[in-house]
Amino acid sequence: MSFRTRLTAAAATVGALGTALVLPAAIEPAPANAYTNYYGAIALNTSTGAYGRSWDYGSYGQARSAALGSCGYGCRVVTDFVNGCGAVASSTNYWGYGRAPSLYRAQSNALSAAGGGYIYTWVCTSGHS
Structure with a gap:
């Protein structure tokens, strides 16, 4: 595996993890006192x-x-x-x-x-x- 391939694979992994960390916060319901x-x-x-x-x-x-x-x-x-x-x-x-x-x-x-x-x-x- 070349350096360029490893770098692309690492970036894809970090990008996927970043998305996984952001999504749960985006789909949580509003707190009860927001109504x-x-x-x-x-x-x-x-x-x-x-x-x-x-x-x-x-x-x-x-x-x-x-x-x-x-x-x-x-x-x-x-x-x-x-x-x-x-x-x-x-x-x-x-x-x-x-x-x-x-x-x-x-x-x-x-x-x-x-x-x-x-x-x-x-x-x-x-x-x-």
Whole structure:
């Protein structure tokens, strides 16, 4: 084996090892704390029908505060959620509230709690509908 052949073989071996050392780091999953939770809430004044909604906040407390702030006097938080949707339904005599990972399920839960009626308002965090 000539010097040139040995040098080429050595370079190929080092190159292959270098690739093997780099690849595992490139395909590792992101750490668990890299995923973000998004919080939302709906506040409602059942006497006047005023409501406030919030979405994509960093905590339940922030989401509740934002919903109450946009609703006004006499409101209370009726539903809150993380990485999903919330809904409020109204029927002749009742209000119903629901939350779930999907909008369809949150609205179904709210309608069921109200005993029928219609969807009054809803909101979802990013990536959910």
